[in-house]
Amino acid sequence: MKPQTSDSIDVLNPATGAIIARSSDGGREAVDKAAQEAHVALSGEWAAMSPALRAQILWRTGDSIEENLESLAHEESTNCGMPLWLSRLLVLEAAKVFRYFAGSVERIAGQAKDVHANGGVFHAYTRREPLGVVGLITPWNVPFLITAMKVAPALAAGCTVLHKPAEETPLTALSLSRLLAEAGLPEGVFHVVTGYGHTTGAALVEHELVRKVSFTGSGAVGKSIVKAAAGNLKRVTLELGGKSPVLICDDADVESAAATAAIGIFGNSGQACVAGSRIYAQSKVYDEIVEKVASAAQSMRIGNGLEDDTVIGPLISQNQLTRVLGFIEAGRNDGAEIVTGGKQIGDQGFYVEPTVLVNTRPDMSVVREEIFGPVVTIAKFDELDEAITQANDTEYGLSSSIWTRDIQVGHSAARQLQAGTVVINGSHVQDMGMPFGGYKQSGWGRENGIEGLDAFLQSKSVYAAS
Ligand code: NAD
Numbered sequence: 011m012k013p014q015t016s017d018s019i020d021v022l023n024p025a026t027g028a029i030i031a032r033s034s035d036g037g038r039e040a041v042d043k044a045a046q047e048a049h050v051a052l053s054g055e056w057a058a059m060s061p062a063l064r065a066q067i068l069w070r071t072g073d074s075i076e077e078n079l080e081s082l083a084h085e086e087s088t089n090c091g092m093p094l095w096l097s098r099l100l101v102l103e104a105a106k107v108f109r110y111f112a113g114s115v116e117r118i119a120g121q122a123k124d125v126h127a128n129g130g131v132f133h134a135y136t137r138r139e140p141l142g143v144v145g146l147i148t149p150w151n152v153p154f155l156i157t158a159m160k161v162a163p164a165l166a167a168g169c170t171v172l173h174k175p176a177e178e179t180p181l182t183a184l185s186l187s188r189l190l191a192e193a194g195l196p197e198g199v200f201h202v203v204t205g206y207g208h209t210t211g212a213a214l215v216e217h218e219l220v221r222k223v224s225f226t227g228s229g230a231v232g233k234s235i236v237k238a239a240a241g242n243l244k245r246v247t248l249e250l251g252g253k254s255p256v257l258i259c260d261d262a263d264v265e266s267a268a269a270t271a272a273i274g275i276f277g278n279s280g281q282a283c284v285a286g287s288r289i290y291a292q293s294k295v296y297d298e299i300v301e302k303v304a305s306a307a308q309s310m311r312i313g314n315g316l317e318d319d320t321v322i323g324p325l326i327s328q329n330q331l332t333r334v335l336g337f338i339e340a341g342r343n344d345g346a347e348i349v350t351g352g353k354q355i356g357d358q359g360f361y362v363e364p365t366v367l368v369n370t371r372p373d374m375s376v377v378r379e380e381i382f383g384p385v386v387t388i389a390k391f392d393e394l395d396e397a398i399t400q401a402n403d404t405e406y407g408l409s410s411s412i413w414t415r416d417i418q419v420g421h422s423a424a425r426q427l428q429a430g431t432v433v434i435n436g437s438h439v440q441d442m443g444m445p446f447g448g449y450k451q452s453g454w455g456r457e458n459g460i461e462g463l464d465a466f467l468q469s470k471s472v473y474a475a476s
Contacts, residue, residue: 019177019206024091024324025314025359033180035205041172041213044201048143048170049219051198056170059196065115068162070193071186072108075101075158078189082182086154087315089181091323091360092278094315097154103442104158107458110442111162114463118167125473132473140168141245141466142221145214147207147235148183149227150176150326151281151382156249157183159442159457160224161190161200167466170199172220174211176227178326180204207231218242224465225249226283229451247455247465249283250448251380252408255401256286256437257423259394260294262413263435268302271386274411274437276310276364279325280334280384283452284409284431284438288377289388290397296390300368303388304350307364312355324360325383331360334383341367341376346387372403380406394419402428407449409438430456 021031034040075082083097092100120136146160153175164171175183180202187202203210211231215223215238225235226249239246256274258267274286291299315323325331331354338352351365364384370377377387391397401410411433412423420434430447433439440446445456455465 033204036203036210038213045217045219047198051170055196061115065112067194068112072105074189075105089179093320093323100155104155107158107442108162111166115166133476134473137470138467144169144222145220146173147225150178153179154182163462164466172201248453250453252283253406254286254409256289257412258291259414260292261415267413270437272303272306275386276384304366337381344374346370405451408452
């Protein structure tokens, strides 16, 4: 989305293209004001607060997210087009994330040992301290849950926060800000700064008071953040894109594999970093998998996310629609066969048919690049080794899955697949107690679990002569 004016951004409902709100492009000034306030808040009531009370605030936020489930899910669906069934599910996940990190606050602790040094004995211990003011930058595809996955651990660690949501989807971030205040979060600890990436986002990444940036988004922006963060040597966590492979062996439960793979790519219209966008099916089940995934694609109801029977909603914007159709066209020109889908639907909102491509080659852009739309390629393999080699033949490494009834084959593939997550007999599974992140160019660092909390903490070693 390009700026309409220097400081006003139209927020659209992608199901209709209608403007539903306007937000401001805060820019340098808003970021600086928020950073100054967040810096002050680091040493006030927030720093003095007992861990028990900090945990309570996070827990209450989880409760109020659940109490506001319907309004948050409606807001999310209206703003990013996601079908309500999925918004509800992900809003509930966000509540769980807050509760998980509420539970972790009182477990933040260092270690102790006796140190013999300088001719004496020191009682030595480590303190786990917050990194300080942190900047959290999120994308438009799963706005509320991704925000929760960053905000909850940052607050659990005792940091203060500047959050910049995607310019397309600021609404649920603003709602979260209200819920945090109602839960008792002291003033100045959490700020939402809305705006474009190249203005407000860039200002946040460059700000001298910001000690860490946790970013979820595209690889190109991730790389620019790494460079911009060099100014004050900010720590950086990056959750970037994916081109996740789904391997289906001859002995798999074909029915489940096909149904799960279909929802794994077409759910949220393929706008998921973990979407299983490359299916590799073994020769005996290949035809059946193609037929079943294609018929699942044809049977999913596509429409406005706010309608209860909608399975797949629109893409986020005209830009994304143009981009996804461009990939499909490139695939066709390269010689891929479209089994189903491939076209835009209607002229209102940004809809594209769920699309299945076969007869692809490993060098085609539809196989190599993250499309971020409801487009899947299906290729045939004879030996599993060959499929694993193709699965790993990518700069991405976020998620992957393998379907087989042979447990040894499953675990062996899990060892060989180069990805931050491997699921055996399932599509993407995510739990806030397990680390989530990418191999290779899918990211730096991990979110969720203990590692997600550690990402907002630093250690201090204290030596006391004894
Ligand atoms: P994007 O990189 O264009 O934007 C993401 C965020 O970064 C937005 O808030 C944007 O305003 C901001 N931004 C843009 N330029 C910036 C700059 N120069 N400095 C600071 N901030 C800037 O990505 P997108 O198009 O919104 O989202 C899609 C991408 O996100 C896909 O590649 C997808 O795979 C990825 N993603 C990854 C994960 C994950 O966990 N790995 C999850 C969801 C999405």
